Amino acid sequence: MPTGRDAELVASLIAGDEAAFARLVEAHHEGLLRLARRMLPRAGVAEEVVQETWMAVLRGLARFEGRSALKTWIYRILVNRARSRARKEGRSLPFSAMGNGEDGPMEPERFDASGKWQEPPSEWDASPSGMLMRKEMHQAILEAIETIPPRQAMVLRMRDLEGMSSEEVRNVLEISETNQRVLLHRARHKVRGVLEGYLAGGVS
């Protein structure tokens, strides 16, 4: 049986607590949608799948065993449904193919032949909260997440925006530890590059 806050939440939902459901939607709907759009880019399809996911979550609540966090369980349901939807639409899936060039070496041109920095990182003089206060940087970070390759973006969203563990992400996406690790680092490396562009004074 689930325990703790998730168990209470599940009990409230089954008891018909509308406010509890609204809070759950507020907390996760947009994150689920943005993730789904990377698997189902055709307009409107991700929206449909996320709606179906919410209904599937409600109708499946009795099967939530609390072996993972409720959030992870919801993401897993979404990803599975998005996968089968993509299969029906005859789309090649971001996770079906190996590689996709998403896990090649990162910016090899920054290193010389012996693996030393050729173009070392520039110094940053800013705090994370200071960066988010700069509207154009905040916007650039959000845009960067939308433009990095889908598998990297999905892992980054779950790990850093949703705070899931590497094990949870592997469980949701059914990918290997190595894959998870490489995709996450590639994604962070790209967001870092965007921040560097601002903090090095290149764009201001």
Next chain:
Amino acid sequence: MKTCQQIAELASQYVDGELSMADWGQVRMHLWLCPPCRAYADQIAMTRQVLEQLPAEAVSEDVKSELVGRFRDWVDAGAPCDEDPEG
């Protein structure tokens, strides 16, 4: 000995505390001796913090009220919990 490029590849695992003891020791020693790699690892840590601090993206009121409406229908139907959501 790992190169700067190899150390940079391990930066996320390093800042997440996911390295084996042996790799952790090697990375730690390298960072101590190598300012560019230290800057890179710090920046990966800051990038993670920025991402963690991004405010949750807001759902539109229309979508929310539609979903709450469907929740109400589900409750009115007796809150059926009879499906395998992954099936």
